[in-house]
Amino acid sequence: MPGKSADKKPSFSDTFSVVGGNFDDAGRVSSRIKGILKKMCLPFEVIRKAAICTFEAEMNIVCYAQRGDITLSVDEDRIVIEVVDQGEGIPDIDLAMQAGYSTSTAKIREMGFGAGMGLMNIDRYADDFDITSEVGKGTKLVMIVNITEGS
Amino acid sequence: MELGFIVKNLKLMVRSGSENLTVDVNGGYVGDLLSDVIANSKQGDIWITRQIHQNIVAVATLKDLAGIILVDNNEPARETLEKAIREMVPVMVSELPCFETAGRIYQLIAAREK
């Protein structure tokens, strides 16, 4: 890693789209991203952290937005997962980040999601996590997992 | 078996309903979906869950459950606690995960039945 970090061009970048409300297919993009990371032979825990964050974010799109895009970028020392959705947005992010807070429907809860833990899980597993939202437009998440051996 | 025996054995932290620890525990039920617990738990069951919102107290009252054990060190939400204290429903906190909490209580009940 030392020496060549001047140009930070990602060695890999791809975008996948997710359709809101399509529960049967929910999680497919996360599976795919996990597969891509596995092929790169990254450390197991790094893949795991990135996969969990991506999956929670993907479920959020399926549960709450009309659609969204998940962009995976990988360079030498980190994985960046950017999630941009077109949905209602979150009026109060601090509130949404609180344990147990959720606006989910009975249907979502019966599937084992919507317990107000998703964003917290992302915060728990991402090394860096940023969330911005505009009411009526959508929400953007940037999740970073550092690639460090033995993490 | 008295609920208090389970509390002592698993070192549970009692958050409400300490006046009702002499209640008899007939069995256990594990579930995080309220509809499932309403449909399938039995009177006198000790309920093991990680749900912390106030509806759990209503479910425990509705089904005459012996009490509620929150796993993984999850503390009841403030409204949950207030409601549980008011209705004298025992809410307890276990530092163990759901599997281990259920496993140990199952053992205690099985040992008693012999």
Next chain:
Amino acid sequence: MKLSEVQQILDAEVVVGQDQMQKDVYTAFGADLMSDVLAFARPGTMLLTGLTNPQVIRTSEILDIAAIIIVRGKVPPPETIKLAEELNIPILRTRYILFETAGRLYRWGIVGCVDKVDAGKKRG
């Protein structure tokens, strides 16, 4: 313990993964909330749950869960079975409730897959 022994202990039906019954398992995690599973379950554990939707399979794939034990005799829908077959994740189905399932496995030496959880970690 082999999955085949788990099957016997729980009097379970193998829904997916008959060819994987020789797999070794040592730990279990019980939950109906997938975010709870995502937060705490370790790789290689068995997942005991009353849920049967395809997200259970996705969650298990993301976390490298060794096998899924569906409790209360619930029958998984075809899309769940199809996905589990595709991803090669075993599903066993038992008629016992989650409490009984956990109790029986615990008695036979299966342990929880997290020692102790710090529920407050990184939470505001």
